[in-house]
Amino acid sequence: MHKNFMKNIWDIFLDLIYPPDLYCICCGKIIDSTRTYRLCNECMDGIKWANGRxxxxxxxxxxxxxxxxxxxxxxEHPHQFDHGYTCTEYGTHERAMVFALKYHSRADIGVTVGEIMADRILAEYSLSELKDMYDYVLPVPVHRSKRTARGFNQAEVIARSFSDRTKIRCDADILIRVRETHVMRSLGPDQRRENIRGAFEIRTRRIPDIEGKRVLLIDDIYTTGATVDEIAAVLKRAKAEGVDVISFASGADMVK
Ligand SMILES: [Zn+2]
Ligand SMILES: [Zn+2]
Structure with missing residues (x-):
């Protein structure tokens, strides 16, 4: 009851501050309501969509x-997950959107990001194919302390929106982050792996739900894959049949 009440207040609040379809979620410019996503033409052009090789x-x-x-x-780094998908290459526009989503409590951006990610995979597979490919969409969990500070887990907001459009079941109650980790930004690939080791678990009562299942992990950004590899290893130890990964933005392909 209390939770629903809070949710409604939150929705009303978001609608007041960010009326749907009125402002570009990337630069804040006023837009009309005829667009596929809440992005102005300049930002649509500025986003580096992952079209190409x-x-x-x-x-x-x-x-x-x-x-x-x-x-x-x-x-350089063999991965624990099976296959990855991404929508964009992480740059100025992508950073602006993810930053506002995470640090300015713009949960509404997460909904649009989830729609973009759903369209990315629906460009390749039909709804019925996706139904056969995945049993669960799982958001990468954040630590409880971060969730409390931010009010939500951005990956979960994205995953719920993604799930609405793709009809793959979203479950945010399977994975937990048991350990807070250092900020990864300044770390190299090996340090990232070291930093994230042991940070994730499956809730004990949910372990049986993973056996034989095909999972699609959802995160906002993919950098070296250390986070999703760690989770994929945990899921595979619980006998998950397959673990794929989808992100909104991926770091550029560079020699490190
Ligand atoms: Zn814009
Ligand atoms: Zn790669």
Whole structure:
């Protein structure tokens, strides 16, 4: 009761501050309501959509200097997940959207990001194909302390919106983050892996739900894959049949 009341207040609040379809979620410019996403033309053009040669493993855009079909990062680091998808390459516009979503409590941006991610995978597979491919959409969990501070888990907001459009069941009650980790930004790939080790678990009573299941993990940003690899390993120890990953933005394909 209390929770629903709070949710309604929250929705009303968001509608007052950010009337749907009125402002570009990237630059804040006023837009009309005829657009596919709440983005102005300049931002739609400025976003680096992942159209072109993609890494056969993680799905990120391959740089022109990469002669192969695997990105530099995937060549160096074998992954625990099976296959990755992404919508964009992480740059100015992508950063603005994710930053506002995470640090300015703009949960409404997460809804649009989830729609964009759903359309990305629906461009490749039909709804019925997706139904056969995945049993669960699982958001990458944040630690309880971060969730309390932020008011929501941005990956969960994205995952629920993604699930509405793709009809794959979203479950935010399977994975938990048991340990808070250092900020990853300044860390290299090996340090990231070290930093994230043991940070995730499956709720004990949910472990049986994972056996034989095919999972699609959802996160906002994919950098080296350390986070999703750690979760994929946890899920596979619980006998998940497959673990794929989808993100909104991926770091550029670069030699580190
Ligand atoms: Zn804009
Ligand atoms: Zn890759």
């Amino acid at each position: 993609l890494c056969a493993k993680c799905g990120k855009l391959l740089s022109a200097s990469n002669p192969g079909n695997i990105c530099f990062n995937c060549r």
